Every structure is written in structure tokens, then in C-alpha cells.
Amino acid sequence: IVGQKKTYLTISGILVGLSVVAMLVFGFREGIDFKGGAILTFKADAGASDIHGVEQMFRADLGLSDARVNYDAGNKNFLARIPHASEQEHQNYNSLLKAKLAGFEELSFQSIGPSVGAELRQRSLIALALVLIGISLYVAFAFRKVYRPVSSWKYGWVTLASLFHDVAIPAGLLAVLGHYGKVEIDGNFIVALLVVMGFSVHDTIVVFDRIRENLLLDRGKSEFGKVINESVNQTLARSINTSLTLILVLLALYFTGPATLSYFVLTLLVGVTTGIYSSIFVASPLLHAWHAATARRAVAR
Structure with a gap:
């Protein structure tokens, strides 16, 4: 995983970049919940x-x-x-x-009414921001005992970056669908993003927790990259099996469920899929890349 981190992070960077551009250029087609x-x-x-x-x-x-x-x-x-x-x-x-x-x-x-819709939109954005901040602080606190070779607060920032990755891609897709297919976002869209963040952070914490355990057991004998690879490999089967089960349920709901929930389920599908990818191929490689960059700067000094 760590050996190919540039490839994985480049793929993620391109997808997130395109998603952000789509959101900035196209914006969102707001549904009744937000515009009245x-x-x-x-x-x-x-x-x-x-x-x-x-x-x-x-x-x-x-x-x-x-x-x-x-x-x-x-x-x-x-x-x-x-x-x-x-x-x-x-x-x-x-x-x-x-x-x-x-x-x-x-x-x-x-x-x-329009005023109620505007208030709901504002509260939805606040809820998303508070969830992101709360999760980052929790992760930093949970990993406070792990200070070598990476500080605990870096785990929190990497988790925040992974969550942004998992939310930005489905949001960008909805922006494109809104522009070309007139798909509207509503309260269900916000709920879907919150569910995606909860699922994603759960998978990411499982991997990070294994890294923490292995670091404590290893006591600095092995390189950080080796510990990360071993930790990801140890949790890989569990992450994939759990995620595939959820994806199968969502696919069944997408094809057989009511039309009113189709884009809600689509948002979940894309978000869960990107969450699987980020927990394995983004979070840990990003943590290692940050550690490597810090080490290079320390040597240069």
C-alpha cells in the first residue's frame, strides 16, 4: 500500500479536484427542502x-x-x-x-416556505461542519497515547481529509447530475452524507487502531511504512467483506426501491464505495506521506 501511495493519492486528488470544480461551476439544484x-x-x-x-x-x-x-x-x-x-x-x-x-x-x-428552506439549509451545513470537527477531535483524543512516529493530532487531520474525500465525490456527482439531469438535492442528501461520514470514519478508525496496536507492540523496531502495510493487510478482509455486504443491500434498494429514494441510495452507494477506497488507499498512505515529508524537513535542518 505505502509503496504505491503516489498512485493512490493521485487518483484521489484527481477525483476530488473534479468534484470540487463541478460543485463550484455547476452548483447544486436545490430541492423544495432548501428553496421552498x-x-x-x-x-x-x-x-x-x-x-x-x-x-x-x-x-x-x-x-x-x-x-x-x-x-x-x-x-x-x-x-x-x-x-x-x-x-x-x-x-x-x-x-x-x-x-x-x-x-x-x-x-x-x-x-x-422559502424562509424555512433557507433555515434548513443553514442548519444542514452547520451539522456537517460540526460532525467533521467532532470526528477529528475524537480521533486525535483516541490516539493521544501514540506520539511516535506520528503525533495524535495528525491522525485527526488525516481522518478529516479522508472524510472530505468521501463527501466531495458523491457531492460532485450530484452537482453534475443536477446540471445535466436536473436532479435536485434535499434533506435526504444531507442525511446520506452524514451516513457516509459515519461509515467512512468507522472503517478508517479500524485501520488506524490496528496501526496504533502494532506501533505499541513493535516499539520502534520496524519502519513506519512496514507497520502501516501490515496493519492494512490485517484489516483488509474485514473491511472489504463488511463493505460489500452493505453495497449489495444498497444495490438491491436502488434497483427495487421507490423512485423517491433513488438518488439518496445513489449518494450512499458512491459515498460508501469511496469510503472503502479511502480507508485503505488514502488515509494510511496520506499518514505515511505526511510522516515522510516531516522526516525529510527534519533531516534538511
Whole structure:
């Protein structure tokens, strides 16, 4: 692992760089949770094959140019995402839909005001930041007894870098999908990122904990790179087996689950996959690269 660290870190750097560029250039297409709006869930005689016509009806007949309509094959109903509507506008839409769409029956109507959406967005960003900081501090504290050859706080910073790697790549993918496929992010997206961070840090800590144990047992007899390689190899089978089990479950949910959760599950899939990669091929090599750079500077002095 350590011998090929430049290759692994270069791959990660390229992926993270492209993801950051995508987020900066494309941004995110915010859903109702963040920008405000309404979700109308209804049944009709139409089916999945008529979804384009139903969406055009919302745009042309109801005057909602930003309307997005999805079909939930599992529950056999439609979900229309529309701008924020007052109760009077809501009733007017229902009257028009009953006249235009055969078999129309409203199942639910949820409305979120723009101010509520903005507050939720702010709280979501704060939650992500607090989780990242909290995890880094916890790792630094947990490894406080390991000060040679790498200080405990470096474990925390490397964990933070790995988490950013695991969050940035799925976020970049959603930015691209939002630009080209009009995919929106909502509260589920934030939940998915939090789940990814929890899974990723768990795998990373397992590897780091084995490094800590081996360092204490080795007592400085072996090179740091050798200890890292042995530690990663000792935890490799467990990490892959656990992760593959989760990936299989997510794949089943992605292909058979409700359409409303498809991008939530996709975010988890990409995040978990990058988390597997980072816990094995990013975190430990990055820790060794930092140690090697520090050692070179010490020799130069």
C-alpha cells in the first residue's frame, strides 16, 4: 500500500479536484427542502409512460414552468414538485387537475416556505461542519497515547481529509447530475452524507487502531511504512467483506426501491464505495506521506 501511495493519492486528488470544480461551476439544484415549494402526491389513471405528458400539463395548463413530476412505481402514484403555493392556489390547482387529468385524486400536499428552506439549509451545513470537527477531535483524543512516529493530532487531520474525500465525490456527482439531469438535492442528501461520514470514519478508525496496536507492540523496531502495510493487510478482509455486504443491500434498494429514494441510495452507494477506497488507499498512505515529508524537513535542518 505505502509503496504505491503516489498512485493512490493521485487518483484521489484527481477525483476530488473534479468534484470540487463541478460543485463550484455547476452548483447544486436545490430541492423544495432548501428553496421552498410544495409537493403534491396524487393518483390518476395515467401511468409511468405518461409522465412527460403529465409534467407538460402542469407547466402549460397550470402555468408552473418549474414543475417536476415523478412516478412512484411501488405505490403507483405521482409526485409533483411545484413552487410554494397558498391554500387558494392549491385548491385552484386541484380543480384544474380534476378537469384535465382523468382519475385525479390528491393523496397529500406538503408546502415549505422559502424562509424555512433557507433555515434548513443553514442548519444542514452547520451539522456537517460540526460532525467533521467532532470526528477529528475524537480521533486525535483516541490516539493521544501514540506520539511516535506520528503525533495524535495528525491522525485527526488525516481522518478529516479522508472524510472530505468521501463527501466531495458523491457531492460532485450530484452537482453534475443536477446540471445535466436536473436532479435536485434535499434533506435526504444531507442525511446520506452524514451516513457516509459515519461509515467512512468507522472503517478508517479500524485501520488506524490496528496501526496504533502494532506501533505499541513493535516499539520502534520496524519502519513506519512496514507497520502501516501490515496493519492494512490485517484489516483488509474485514473491511472489504463488511463493505460489500452493505453495497449489495444498497444495490438491491436502488434497483427495487421507490423512485423517491433513488438518488439518496445513489449518494450512499458512491459515498460508501469511496469510503472503502479511502480507508485503505488514502488515509494510511496520506499518514505515511505526511510522516515522510516531516522526516525529510527534519533531516534538511
